[in-house]
Amino acid sequence: MKKLLYLFLAITIISCGGDDDWNNTTEIRAEYVGTWSAVYSGDGFGDALVIVSSTGDVSGYADEIDKITGTVTNSGVFTGSVADGFNTTWEGVLTTEGTASGTWSGSGFSGEWVAVKN
Helix, strand or coil, rough: HHHHHHHHHHHHHHHHHHCCCCCCCCCCCCHHHHEEEEEEEEEEEEEEEEECCCCCCEEEEECEEEEEEEEECCEEEEEEECCCCCEEEEEEEEEECCEEEEEECCCCEEEEEEECCC
16 A cells, blocks of 8 residues: 555656746847848848847848748857748857857858848
8 A cells, every 4th residue: 555655646746747837938138139130142142131039039031032030049049041942041140239140051052141230
């Protein structure tokens, strides 16, 4: 009987020890949140406008037509992709001073980008 009681207690503790923050969203630094204007150069050139949400989700457009999606971490690391038919990815770092820079590549093309927070 004692073993059964211990087994019951162990199951109860394990089942109640789950993650209570399942619905918690992590917010990134406020300095990264907002609208950013970028220009890119290299094997291609143009501009982009992206919006960083308080949870680090990135959305926007390159050259006003190609959709950009991605994420920014709390340390400012940006990774994104552009729906342009060339599997283009952007990587870089946003700073708390309102500037950003990085590289882009896709289908044998590549270059650099710089951005400022609006």
